[in-house]
Amino acid sequence: MNEAEYGGFWLRTAAAIIDTTLIFIIVLPMLTLIYGQQYWDSTSMVYGFWDILFNYILPAIAVILFWVYKSATPGKMALKLKIVDANTGGKPSTGQLIGRYFGYYVSMLPFMLGIIWVGFDGRKQGWHDKLAGTVVVKNNSQSIEEPEE
Numbered sequence: 001m002n003e004a005e006y007g008g009f010w011l012r013t014a015a016a017i018i019d020t021t022l023i024f025i026i027v028l029p030m031l032t033l034i035y036g037q038q039y040w041d042s043t044s045m046v047y048g049f050w051d052i053l054f055n056y057i058l059p060a061i062a063v064i065l066f067w068v069y070k071s072a073t074p075g076k077m078a079l080k081l082k083i084v085d086a087n088t089g090g091k092p093s094t095g096q097l098i099g100r101y102f103g104y105y106v107s108m109l110p111f112m113l114g115i116i117w118v119g120f121d122g123r124k125q126g127w128h129d130k131l132a133g134t135v136v137v138k139n140n141s142q143s144i145e146e147p148e149e
Helices: 010-035 049-070 073-080 094-108 113-119 127-132
Strands: 082-087 132-137
Touching: 010 049, 010 073, 010 082, 010 113, 049 094, 073 082, 082 094, 094 113, 094 127, 094 132, 113 127, 127 132
Parallel strands: none
Antiparallel strands: 082 132
C-alpha cells in the first residue's frame, strides 16, 4: 500500500490564491455594474443584497459544488490536489464537505491559526479538515495512512 502524499501549506495557499483570483474576476465587475464606483469607496461592511449574494452566498455554493462534484476547487485541480475522507481515502460525504466549508470560519477566527496549522500537522490538516474528517492529497496519491510518530 502506498502512503498518501498530502498537499502542504504552500501548495494549498497557491490553490487558494488561484480560487480567490477567479472569484474576483467574476464578482468585482458584477458588483461594479450593480452599485457603481461608489461601492468601492464605501466604508460599509455590507452594501446591500447583491453584495451579500455575490460575496458570500454564491462563492459558498460554488465552492461546495466543486468539492462535491470534482473533490477540488479550480485552484486545487490546477495544482493536482483533491479532498478525500481522512479515514478511507475515498470521496467525502456532502455533509462532510459542507462542514468543511463552515470549518473555515473556525480556522480563520483565531488569527488564522487553523489555516496555518496545515504547515505543522503531520497529515497537513487544517482545523477545518480535522473538523470535517478530510485531508487534501496530491492526485497521484493512492491511499491514506497515519503518519509515524
